[in-house]
Amino acid sequence: MSEMGAIGAYLAALAIAVGLGLPLAVMFASHAQARAAAAAVESIARQPEAAGDIRFSLILGLALIESLVIYVLVAFFVVQGKLPGVEQVLELAKAAIK
Numbered sequence: 001m002s003e004m005g006a007i008g009a010y011l012a013a014l015a016i017a018v019g020l021g022l023p024l025a026v027m028f029a030s031h032a033q034a035r036a037a038a039a040a041v042e043s044i045a046r047q048p049e050a051a052g053d054i055r056f057s058l059i060l061g062l063a064l065i066e067s068l069v070i071y072v073l074v075a076f077f078v079v080q081g082k083l084p085g086v087e088q089v090l091e092l093a094k095a096a097i098k
Contacts, residue, residue, distance in 0.1 A: 014083055018076060022076045033066075040055070
């Protein structure tokens with residue numbers, strides 16, 4: 001693979017990571033949060049006297065899930081900063097054509 005082809009593949013992988021990474025993380029995290037909340041409500045319905053402990057565990061779990069999404073958001077901004085501008089992509093494309 002030529003150097004320009006390797007650079008193009010790298011930029012394509014970065015663009016896919018930026019475009020799909022955060023939405024996928026948010027989708028999976030929201031699904032996990034919904035399942036955790038549903039399980040907590042069912043547990044409280046079965047054992048109302050344990051509602052306080054269940055609520056604490058639910059809030060702790062939701063905070064951990066949300067912190068993972070925040071880490072992905074930070075990684076999203078870092079990777080997005082590595083993507084070149086439009087002018088640089090056009091220059092690379094012109095160089096690859098020649």
